[in-house]
Amino acid sequence: MSRLRFGMFTAPFHPVPQNPTLALERDLELIQYLDRLGFDEAWVGEHHSGGFECIASPELFIAAAAQVTKHIRLGTGVTSIPYHNPLQVADRWVQLDHMTRGRAMFGAGPGALASDCYMMGIEVANTRRMMEEGLEAIHHLLYDDSPLTMKTDWFHLKEATLNFRPYSEQVDLAFASISSPAGPRLAGKYGGGVLSLSATSAVGRDVLGGHFGVWEQRAADFGNVADRSRWRLVAPVHIAETREKAFENVRYGIERWVEYFTSVVALQFTPETRDAEAFAHELVDSGFAVIGTPDDMVALVERLQEDTGGFGAFLVMANDWADREHTMKSYELMAKYVFPHFQGQADRAVRSNRWCQDNYQDFISIAGDAVLAAIESHEKEEAIKGRVSTNADAAADAVRWAGKNQDA
Structure with a gap:
C-alpha cells in the first residue's frame, strides 16, 4: 500500500452567531495554509x-x-445526492475535474x-435508496457515451x-459511511473509496x-477491488506541545461544539456530562478524540492501523x-512531527x-589533523622566508584543546 496520506475534513463547524463572510474566508485561508504545510487532501461538506x-x-x-x-x-x-438532479451533479463534478486538472x-x-x-420535503427513510438511484445515473453519465433515459419517483x-x-481517466469517488453499510456497498459496486466519518x-x-468486508465482497461481485489506499478515516484532533496546553486551548470553543452536538446534531458518542472541560476529557478517555501531543496523535493513528488492517488516509475533523492561532499551530505540529513518523520523510536525516x-570522535580527529597540518605547512613556509608565523601556536593549541575536550 502507498504511503499514509493526511488531510482535513471540514463540515465546517462554526459557532453562531458570527459573520458568515469572515467564516468562509477563514475556511479558504485554512486550506491555503494546509496546502503550504503539505497536507494531501481537504474535504468540504454540504449542509x-x-x-x-x-x-x-x-x-x-x-x-x-x-x-x-x-x-x-x-x-x-x-x-448529498438526494438533494440534486443527477445530471446537474455529474455536470458540476466534471467541470470541477477540468478546472482543477484532476x-x-x-x-x-x-x-x-x-x-x-x-x-x-424529502423523507429521511428514502435517502439511501435515492442515493443509489442517483449514483446509477451519475456513473452512466460520467463513463457511458450513450444517452440515458431514466425515471424514478x-x-x-x-x-x-x-x-x-x-x-481524469477515473474520477476519484468516495462514499460516506458512519454505521450503515450503504457507503461500502456503493464503493464496491462503483470501484470507489470509503469515507469513514x-x-x-x-x-x-x-x-x-x-464495513471493509462488505466493501470487499461487493467489489468482487462487480469485478472491482476494495483498495485500502482509498479508505479514509476521520477523527477530531487538537494537539499542542503538551497535553496541558492542548486542554487549555480547547476551553476556547469546545463548549459550543458540545452544545451543537447534543442539541442540534446527533453525535456518535453519548456524553456522561454537559460540563465542557469534563466532556473534553471524556472524549479523550473514550478514544473518540485526541486532545494532546503529537505523540498522542501518532498513537491514535497506529491504533486505527492495527484495528483496520490498514487504510490510505487519516483526515482530521x-x-x-x-x-485561530492555536488551531493553526495544531496543524503545523501535525505536519512537523506526525507526518514524518508515518511517511518517512525524516528517516534519512535521522540516520x-x-x-x-x-x-564524531573520528571525524573531529580527522578535521583537527587537517587543520594542524595546514598550520605546520604555513609555519615552514614562513620559516623559509625568515619570518615568524603570528598566532600559529595559539591556533594549534586551540585545535588540540578542542580535540582533548571532546575526548573528555
Whole structure:
C-alpha cells in the first residue's frame, strides 16, 4: 500500500452567531495554509441548516480553493445526492475535474441532517435508496457515451448526456459511511473509496472491520477491488506541545461544539456530562478524540492501523475548539512531527545524524589533523622566508584543546 496520506475534513463547524463572510474566508485561508504545510487532501461538506455547518455548496468552495492552492487535493465531503438532479451533479463534478486538472475528489452521501431533508420535503427513510438511484445515473453519465433515459419517483432524465468527459481517466469517488453499510456497498459496486466519518466513535469502531468486508465482497461481485489506499478515516484532533496546553486551548470553543452536538446534531458518542472541560476529557478517555501531543496523535493513528488492517488516509475533523492561532499551530505540529513518523520523510536525516554522532570522535580527529597540518605547512613556509608565523601556536593549541575536550 502507498504511503499514509493526511488531510482535513471540514463540515465546517462554526459557532453562531458570527459573520458568515469572515467564516468562509477563514475556511479558504485554512486550506491555503494546509496546502503550504503539505497536507494531501481537504474535504468540504454540504449542509443547509443548523447554522454551524455553513457551506451549502462544496463545489463552489472547491472552485475557489483550487485557484489559490497548488498541490492539495480537494473533495466534496460530501455531495448529498438526494438533494440534486443527477445530471446537474455529474455536470458540476466534471467541470470541477477540468478546472482543477484532476485535483478534485468527489464524496457522495445520502445527506447528514434530517432538518435539511425536512426543508426539501424529502423523507429521511428514502435517502439511501435515492442515493443509489442517483449514483446509477451519475456513473452512466460520467463513463457511458450513450444517452440515458431514466425515471424514478424523484427525477426524470430524457436522453441525458454530458457535454464532455471527465478530465481524469477515473474520477476519484468516495462514499460516506458512519454505521450503515450503504457507503461500502456503493464503493464496491462503483470501484470507489470509503469515507469513514466516525471511525473513532464506539459505533464506528465496531463496524469498521465489517464495513471493509462488505466493501470487499461487493467489489468482487462487480469485478472491482476494495483498495485500502482509498479508505479514509476521520477523527477530531487538537494537539499542542503538551497535553496541558492542548486542554487549555480547547476551553476556547469546545463548549459550543458540545452544545451543537447534543442539541442540534446527533453525535456518535453519548456524553456522561454537559460540563465542557469534563466532556473534553471524556472524549479523550473514550478514544473518540485526541486532545494532546503529537505523540498522542501518532498513537491514535497506529491504533486505527492495527484495528483496520490498514487504510490510505487519516483526515482530521476540523473544528473551532481552539482559537485561530492555536488551531493553526495544531496543524503545523501535525505536519512537523506526525507526518514524518508515518511517511518517512525524516528517516534519512535521522540516520545521518545518528551516524555522524556515532563517528564524531573520528571525524573531529580527522578535521583537527587537517587543520594542524595546514598550520605546520604555513609555519615552514614562513620559516623559509625568515619570518615568524603570528598566532600559529595559539591556533594549534586551540585545535588540540578542542580535540582533548571532546575526548573528555
